[in-house]
Amino acid sequence: xxxxxxxxxxxxxxxxxxxxxxxxxxxxxxxxxxxxxxxxxxxxxxxxxxxxxxxxxxxxxxxxxxxxxxxxxxxxxxxxxxxxxxxxxxxxxxxxxxxxxxxxxxxxxxxxxxxxxxxxxxxxxxxxxxxxxxxxxxxxxxxxxxxxxxxxxxxxxxxxxxxxxxxxxxxxxxxxxxxxxxxxxxxxxxxxxxxxxxxxxxxxxxxxxxxxxxxxxxxxxxxxxxxxxxxxxxxxxxxxxxxxxxxxxxxxxxxxxxxxxxxxxxxxxxxxxxxxxxxxxxxxxxxxxxxxxxxxxxxxxxxxxxxxxxxxxxxxxxxxxxxxxxxxxxxxxxxxxxxxxxxxxxxxxxxxxxxxxxxxxxxxxxxxxxxxxxxxxxxxxxxxxxxxxxxxxxxxxxxxxxxxxxxxxxxxxxxxxxxxxxxxxxxxxxxxxxxxxxxxxxxxxxxxxxxxxxxxxxxxxxxxx
Amino acid sequence: xxxxxxxxxxxxxxxxxxxxxxxxxxxxxxxxxxxxxxxxxxxxxxxxxxxxxxxxxxxxxxxxxxxxxxxxxxxxxxxxxxxxxxxxxxxxxxxxxxxxxxxxxxxxxxxxxxxxxxxxxxxxxxxxxxxxxxxxxxxxxxxxxxxxxxxxxxxxxxxxxxxxxxxxxxxxxxxxxxxxxxxxxxxxxxxxxxxxxxxxxxxxxxxxxxxxxxxxxxxxxxxxxxxxxxxxxxxxxxxxxxxxxxxxxxxxxxxxxxxxxxxxxxxxxxxxxxxxxxxxxxxxxxxxxxxxxxxxxxxxxxxxxxxxxxxxxxxxxxxxxxxxxxxxxxxxxxxxxxxxxxxxxxxxxxxxxxxxxxxxxxxxxxxxxxxxxxxxxxxxxxxxxxxxxxxxxxxxxxxxxxxxxxxxxxxxxxxxxxxxxxxxxxxxxxxxxxxxxxxxxxxxxxxxxxxxxxxxxxxxxxxxx
Numbered sequence: 001x002x003x004x005x006x007x008x009x010x011x012x013x014x015x016x017x018x019x020x021x022x023x024x025x026x027x028x029x030x031x032x033x034x035x036x037x038x039x040x041x042x043x044x045x046x047x048x049x050x051x052x053x054x055x056x057x058x059x060x061x062x063x064x065x066x067x068x069x070x071x072x073x074x075x076x077x078x079x080x081x082x083x084x085x086x087x088x089x090x091x092x093x094x095x096x097x098x099x100x101x102x103x104x105x106x107x108x109x110x111x112x113x114x115x116x117x118x119x120x121x122x123x124x125x126x127x128x129x130x131x132x133x134x135x136x137x138x139x140x141x142x143x144x145x146x147x148x149x150x151x152x153x154x155x156x157x158x159x160x161x162x163x164x165x166x167x168x169x170x171x172x173x174x175x176x177x178x179x180x181x182x183x184x185x186x187x188x189x190x191x192x193x194x195x196x197x198x199x200x201x202x203x204x205x206x207x208x209x210x211x212x213x214x215x216x217x218x219x220x221x222x223x224x225x226x227x228x229x230x231x232x233x234x235x236x237x238x239x240x241x242x243x244x245x246x247x248x249x250x251x252x253x254x255x256x257x258x259x260x261x262x263x264x265x266x267x268x269x270x271x272x273x274x275x276x277x278x279x280x281x282x283x284x285x286x287x288x289x290x291x292x293x294x295x296x297x298x299x300x301x302x303x304x305x306x307x308x309x310x311x312x313x314x315x316x317x318x319x320x321x322x323x324x325x326x327x328x329x330x331x332x333x334x335x336x337x338x339x340x341x342x343x344x345x346x347x348x349x350x351x352x353x354x355x356x357x358x359x360x361x362x363x364x365x366x367x368x369x370x371x372x373x374x375x376x377x378x379x380x381x382x383x384x385x386x387x388x389x390x391x392x393x394x395x396x397x398x399x400x401x402x403x404x405x406x407x408x409x410x411x412x413x414x415x416x417x418x419x420x421x422x423x424x425x426x427x428x429x430x431x432x433x434x435x436x437x438x439x440x441x442x443x444x445x446x447x448x449x450x451x452x453x454x455x456x457x458x459x460x461x462x463x464x465x
Numbered sequence: 466x467x468x469x470x471x472x473x474x475x476x477x478x479x480x481x482x483x484x485x486x487x488x489x490x491x492x493x494x495x496x497x498x499x500x501x502x503x504x505x506x507x508x509x510x511x512x513x514x515x516x517x518x519x520x521x522x523x524x525x526x527x528x529x530x531x532x533x534x535x536x537x538x539x540x541x542x543x544x545x546x547x548x549x550x551x552x553x554x555x556x557x558x559x560x561x562x563x564x565x566x567x568x569x570x571x572x573x574x575x576x577x578x579x580x581x582x583x584x585x586x587x588x589x590x591x592x593x594x595x596x597x598x599x600x601x602x603x604x605x606x607x608x609x610x611x612x613x614x615x616x617x618x619x620x621x622x623x624x625x626x627x628x629x630x631x632x633x634x635x636x637x638x639x640x641x642x643x644x645x646x647x648x649x650x651x652x653x654x655x656x657x658x659x660x661x662x663x664x665x666x667x668x669x670x671x672x673x674x675x676x677x678x679x680x681x682x683x684x685x686x687x688x689x690x691x692x693x694x695x696x697x698x699x700x701x702x703x704x705x706x707x708x709x710x711x712x713x714x715x716x717x718x719x720x721x722x723x724x725x726x727x728x729x730x731x732x733x734x735x736x737x738x739x740x741x742x743x744x745x746x747x748x749x750x751x752x753x754x755x756x757x758x759x760x761x762x763x764x765x766x767x768x769x770x771x772x773x774x775x776x777x778x779x780x781x782x783x784x785x786x787x788x789x790x791x792x793x794x795x796x797x798x799x800x801x802x803x804x805x806x807x808x809x810x811x812x813x814x815x816x817x818x819x820x821x822x823x824x825x826x827x828x829x830x831x832x833x834x835x836x837x838x839x840x841x842x843x844x845x846x847x848x849x850x851x852x853x854x855x856x857x858x859x860x861x862x863x864x865x866x867x868x869x870x871x872x873x874x875x876x877x878x879x880x881x882x883x884x885x886x887x888x889x890x891x892x893x894x895x896x897x898x899x900x901x902x903x904x905x906x907x908x909x910x911x912x913x914x915x916x917x918x919x920x921x922x923x924x925x926x927x928x929x930x
Binding site: 022024025026027030031032033034035038039042058059060061062063064065067069070082083084085086087088089090091092093100102109112113116128133135137139150152 | 487489490491492495496497498499500503504507523524525526527528529530532534535547548549550551552553554555556557558565567574577578581593598600602604615617
């Protein structure tokens with residue numbers, strides 16, 4: 001398994017060997033979450049809940065199916081989705097009067113209810129989210145977690161009195177993102193998408209992109225400001241202090257199971273998956289090193305360490321199967337367990353536990369008595385090092401270019417006058433995707449790489465995943 | 466709101482006033498889980514996960530959509546479902562070659578995969594579950610949580626070497642059920658369904674029924690033994706120790722959001738919801754009793770108690786809104802918060818907190834210093850009392866009858882010869898549903914209530930919910 005020379009094959013191989021997902025389900029692109037993969041996703045979901053709950057969002061759950069009549073109220077939105085939604089047309093032996101869309105995203109399910117829920121300015125802000133599966137009829141080649149037809153994701157939806165309040169929500173979303181990505185050790189760029197690539201119906205869209213080892217950017221989520229684009233067709237109004245009816249300003253924020261794809265791509269290596277401790281289903285695996293005459297003593301010591309760590313809230317597994325240690329090492333390396341602990345007779349004599357870090361292969365010992373503190377410390381250090389290393393890679397993946405000859409397989413940064421004409425020309429002639437312009441403006445003084453006009457605007461592009 | 470005189474109206478009123486669900490979504494029977502209702506459901510889900518994980522089940526997540534070709538492999542199964550499934554026939558602008566069923570239950574999604582996953586007897590038992598939404602095109606009148614078209618539920622699926630092993634799984638399921646129902650304080654009967662009412666494709670079905678205040682039994686879940694009825698059409702085989710290919714024996718166990726309906730119906734009273742402490746989103750609400758001159762002292766004491774309880778893992782809310790205590794009492798009573806704590810100047814002077822139990826109105830005080838222990842103790846006692854009281858009601862709801870004249874609005878127990886003819890006659894002539902025979906046999910010596918033949922078999926029936 002060579003990650004750098006053949007990323008695509010390596011990726012599929014890891015997904016299968018680490019037991020994350022089974023793509024043999026008889027509908028292409030609808031995969032089965034197998035236990036280990038689903039545990040990772042659920043751990044990520046818990047971090048999402050923690051962050052959204054802490055910032056005053058309420059968790060709800062909206063229905064899966066949306067009547068065509070509701071779905072079609074916002075014109076840009078339906079234009080963006082009608083080629084990729086699934087339609088329920090029959091129920092039992094009857095044809096339905098109104099066809100139902102299988103949720104591709106929940107604006108059109110939620111907003112008719114928002115219009116009932118919101119009456120007065122005192123009902124605002126309304127901040128809710130749900131964690132559900134969403135459905136897109138993908139026609140491109142599918143890939144586990146990255147391009148699938150049933151997508152696990154969260155979406156938060158908010159309503160505000162003014163455009164500025166909605167803008168503040170977007171900024172809160174960036175803080176939520178920052179905290180989440182610290183736990184997942186995933187770096188990202190914030191790029192305001194082009195007008196022709198923004199979310200259908202949005203005022204603006206900020207894409208959250210992370211660099212894959214093949215130099216391409218993977219969109220792991222997005223944050224949208226809708227202004228009143230949806231509240232007008234869905235009639236979501238509040239009565240202000242003067243008794244006037246005003247349209248609410250809305251935002252949304254969503255991230256999907258692509259986060260699992262990002263974990264694999266950003267951190268994995270030729271030996272397999274490398275999981276950040278916060279989301280690893282098993283944070284430390286204990287492997288007893290047995291030889292004749294010491295089986296009982298070593299087993300007892302291993303069980304003791306297991307108990308200490310479990311009691312301290314560490315997700316630990318004692319692998320006491322009757323197999324060679326080497327084959328156990330191999331298996332847990334593929335599954336990306338952050339920390340391996342080995343206990344043999346020599347360790348017991350020295351009153352230590354040997355550890356091996358999955359992220360950098362670093363080896364050492366911690367004292368048996370302080371194993372809990374030692375393991376906590378190492379796990380924290382793994383998280384920090386994985387985060388720093390990933391950001392370092394993300395930054396080094398960006399190359400500023402001044403010419404379109406000999407484009408490297410990286411994320412490209414260049415001057416763009418901002419015109420739609422130059423943008424389309426750039427994409428078409430180079431088979432590249434214009435990812436947009438930095439949300440946090442960058443100083444630039446150069447020329448548009450297409451038309452050559454002087455510009456202080458910079459844009460990013462990469463090949464599509 | 467009078468529960469006993471008009472259960473149906475009372476039920477709908479509680480659902481709305483307690484903020485459990487919003488049924489104004491523009492598809493009948495597909496309701497929106499609002500924050501408070503969804504929190505209750507998520508708490509129940511966590512108990513389910515705890516029990517299933519502890520008994521060696523792995524959580525997975527299977528796709529929502531099932532190809533018609535897979536769905537139709539087991540003949541009884543499809544006969545039982547084809548009048549009540551939703552069909553996806555189009556995707557984007559295309560008509561699909563193979564129509565897709567929106568999951569009504571996951572046998573036909575899972576079993577093609579089981580046939581790939583299971584190779585040898587060492588792969589058994591296979592025990593998995595998922596927590597998802599399922600879809601039924603209900604034609605009867607819908608009712609929140611009890612009869613809906615999008616149903617939140619869990620289903621566990623197991624595969625075993627022998628019929629006996631599968632039977633042992635059924636018995637483990639009863640233990641899981643017992644523990645779960647202790648936390649939810651929901652009593653139940655185990656009734657083996659009649660041949661014509663068992664799950665389509667099952668060898669036998671045990672219905673889990675709880676009595677509603679109107680005397681009718683609500684099915685809150687079911688446990689099925691499939692023998693090899695599905696493993697044959699889905700070709701799920703293992704190689705035994707002698708190298709022979711044998712079909713696996715299967716079981717399933719499922720319970721749905723009807724558990725929320727049961728919580729409402731079993732425990733609620735004329736003041737509103739009454740929630741068992743294990744699943745209550747808020748276990749204790751603190752209401753400061755303020756009057757002039759003591760605002761700071763009372764507020765500080767209330768905050769102090771809130772912190773103590775929260776640190777001890779109790780789900781506590783301090784309601785310090787600027788409103789009259791009476792209207793706060795009213796609101797938290799509707800929402801069924803198990804314990805109300807009141808702190809006023811008099812309490813502070815006596816160094817106590819006043820408590821009021823939601824389940825029985827019991828009042829008292831706990832010492833301020835030991836508030837945590839005191840609250841823990843009261844919550845445990847509430848759980849136990851709610852459980853005992855609910856079982857008492859469940860038992861008293863059953864009436865043994867020997868004649869079909871003047872049937873009371875209760876669950877009826879009577880002799881049945883066991884013939885299908887008498888069973889159908891009984892159901893048709895009395896507009897009752899034959900719930901089945903007790904899974905744990907009961908001593909009986911009497912006559913079949915229909916044909917009059919002597920029988921030692923007893924059956925149960927009630928009107929449909």
